[in-house]
Amino acid sequence: MNVQTPPAKLTAKDFASDQEVRWCPGCGDYAILKAVQMSLANIGSKPENTVFVSGIGCSSRFPYYMATYGFHTIHGRAPAVATGLKLARPELDIWVVTGDGDALSIGGNHLFHVLRRNVDLNILLFNNEIYGLTKGQYSPTSRVGQKSPSTPLGSVDSPANACQFALGANARFIARGIDIQAKQLGELFARAHAHKGASFVEIVQNCIVYNDGVFDDFVAKEFAADRQLHVVHGQPMIYGKAKNKGLRLNTKTLTLEEVTIGENGVTVDDLLVHDEKNRMLAMMLTGLKPPAFPEVLGVIYCDPATSYESAVIAQEDAVKAKGPGDLDKLMRAGNTWQVS
């Protein structure tokens, strides 16, 4: 019998390019890069069928470090370039890498439209709440009061909430992870990859130079367990060192409240059970901010719908089924006349 040897399984290393990684030492982007490379190996992606498209900023150097196809485009426009690429080559596995300034400031328009159209792309937004590459100006996700070279007295703008922006754009897949949680990130990437349509993943990422520790209120070791809620579809929303904290819906105020199991008669049955398809719930969860509430992580929302390019192709196929075009015939249709 002819035994076919399966192709050797690729490892994370097979997805690393020969280019020297040039982020600052200690940057959260290193961890994300490793997690992506690992994840692609685990998913079984083929490097030649994978494309990374990025905009401008620290995060957007990402494609150079991947041994896949890559396109480092212009500031804010990666979703638009990726949309054109997906329309041209729907069979490719396309990842968009962007940052908070790239995606939510200069590219806010494109992010909105790529999400509402539901183009089958995996969009990774590295949110470090700062402009790193231009040396530390505040970004659209910076918190009120953020001091920076352009806001020496502190920012007065209300920050954007990336996941709520995505929900508002009618994104069908929304997840959030932390740069240093490689295992969880890998799971999110696998889910994002499996989701047909625009998959939006916000990754909170530490900028060690310009915004170090900005997420410490839920990432730092001493707070992590009590202020991170990793939601799982169908599971009650439990967190905390003692696994006794949870979220409950106050039906009178239609708000979420933190409760402790065993206190005031609260049991697990009182807690909300995560439902990925519940958009209202997703809106509530993404609105929670530490320290009053946990940061909600994991796949917050996933409710697939027809992806844009597949709908486009379906229309094209229906037309093409009637036969190929004949331009000479087309140009001679309608009113013509002969001169002899």
Place this chain on the structure above:
Amino acid sequence: MNLQANPGRGDGTSAAPASKADIESVVVRFAGDSGDGVQLLGSQFSQETALAGNSLATFPDFPAEIRAPTGTTYGVSAFQINFGSRVVKTAGDQPDVLVALNPAALKVNLNVVRKGGLVILDSGAFKDKEIKRATFETDPRTDGSLKQYRVIEIDISTQALEVAKPFGVSQKEALRTKNLWVLGLVSWMYDREMKSTMEYVARKFGSDDPVGKANMAALKAGHAYGETHEISGELSPIHLPAVKFEPGTYRLVNGAEALAWGLVAGAHLANLEAVLASYPITPSSPILHILAKLKQFGITTFQAEDEIAACCAAIGASFGGKLGITASSGPGIALKTEAIGLAISTELPLVIVNTQRAGPSTGMPTKTEQSDLFIAVWGRNADAPIPVIASRAPGDCFDVAIEAVRLATKYMTPVMILSDGYIANAAEPWLIPSVKDRAPFPKEFRTDPNGYHVYDRDPTTLARAWVKPGTPGMMHRIGGIEKDSVTGNISYEAANHQKMTDTRFAKIDGIANDIPEQGVEIGDTKGKLAVVGWGSTFGPINRAVHNMRAKGHDVSHIHIRHIWPLPRNLEKLLKSYDKVLVAEMNKGQMLTLLKSQYLVDAKGLLKVSGQPLKIEEVENAIKKQLEA
């Protein structure tokens, strides 16, 4: 009395002919409210005229307002057609006949009508209120305003209402048949078959629709009105014999159609599928509309969220191995410039169609201009050359589009096509080309990973290889950051940037060896004066030079199609004339380009009124140059 006497100034014959038999061409201008269906009237009459074998050129001249308040001057829509028994090259300097469907249409258009020309008025629309709304102080019909013209007043409104009565349509619908009533009348005036219009009405409304029946009846009634009044001696028909065109199958085509079809043909000849990504903008949108219906040709269309996204999506498609195309107009082109730079830097093919309109800023979206030459040739950050090609007439857009695809794919570069609002909307008879007869230029993708470097170049074209993502063993990264001249990896090295910039220039400059040498349209290759034009000014310049040469003047016409790089012999050619006159619809952009490249002491005939150049204007400028 023959009220149609003395037409003929339309295409530049300088003396009015003495009798009907001498008439070679006529210019008719239809004008009415933007809701009166004037454009439909004009295009149907053009169709009938084309089918009759006359040469023709049209000029739809409409407001930006879709439906401006009724009766206002800014809501007037007009359609001008020049047709004749000899080859017609422009839509005509001065109308011989004006049909004005309301006072505002008369107000706006009377000043362009030839003195002694015929004015047909819908007297039913000349009520006091309408006259005032058109900003006439007194009734122009009785205050002497029209004494230099021959006037026929017909109560077209009442005619239309009467004709429509039996079909039980609303008064509004009945009045909307005015355009077909007029079409009937002018069809009779110029001995036109109305079959194509009848077929159009039947197709549009179906045979049982009362509105369709009313329209059909109005068409016939207008024709009958003419016949009756010939008997009474008020009007008489003119027959212009067919022009001796080159044999073949003809149709009417406008610039947008020809351009869209040319893009399809170009992609086919390059053996590529294409993605057109565009954002709606006047007067470019028809290209998107036309291509959206051509999915059977492997054309994907994408209406992007903005101009920038449109250009970026086209670039993404090109990165994926399809031909990326984006079409827009001035303000949209301005927005795309950063993305065009990305395509230059990554050396990907991209076709950018710029249907120019009057500017700056929003300018006059429905009016024509040629003022985007600078943005096409020089309008990007840093040193960023691209080839630029301009179409001269509606049908020429087909060939220009094919040439743009050829250059974009062969040289791996963005190419900009310059059309304009006049060309896009104007129609002309077109000898339909056969794509089968065109030489194909199939684009090869590299699939061999052996020794592959991203920025390895073809030694002749200096183009890098195009590799489709999905090709095993050839994974690579490109971007807008300066790249190593071989590997394509990021490089800030000084000598490398010099080399890459020089190479990007050499690649585009080298295209001059792959395009025809500059020829002369009319006249000698040396002499007293060359009139240089580009784009849609071809017609008026060509006719003016023709007329002036007929009078014995030493003048030649040079028409530049390849705006960048310029033809390799152009400097020598220009310097073989004593004088050079550049005629263009801007403040001197080609003029500056030629001066800067060749230090040639050229003068300009520069017009930016939103209206096409007139033959007479060019003739006068030629006279002035020859006399100076």
